[in-house]
Amino acid sequence: MSTGFVTEYILNKIKSGATDIAVNYISALPIMIGVSIGVYALLNMISKTLAKFGVVGVFVYGALIVIF
Numbered sequence: 001m002s003t004g005f006v007t008e009y010i011l012n013k014i015k016s017g018a019t020d021i022a023v024n025y026i027s028a029l030p031i032m033i034g035v036s037i038g039v040y041a042l043l044n045m046i047s048k049t050l051a052k053f054g055v056v057g058v059f060v061y062g063a064l065i066v067i068f
Helices: 002-044 048-067
Strands: none
Touching: 002 048
């Protein structure tokens, strides 16, 4: 019987944590969009492929900052 309570408790913690991460990511999205536009503009002077990787890098790095 206690395993049902424990699993329910763990699932509730995971759900609330996922909600917090989603809210933080959504609130950081406008800043990441602005930074990615700048990164794309600067790196596009060198290479279009590098510019695309730069934008992806901005969003990956932003996601890591939000998670940790």
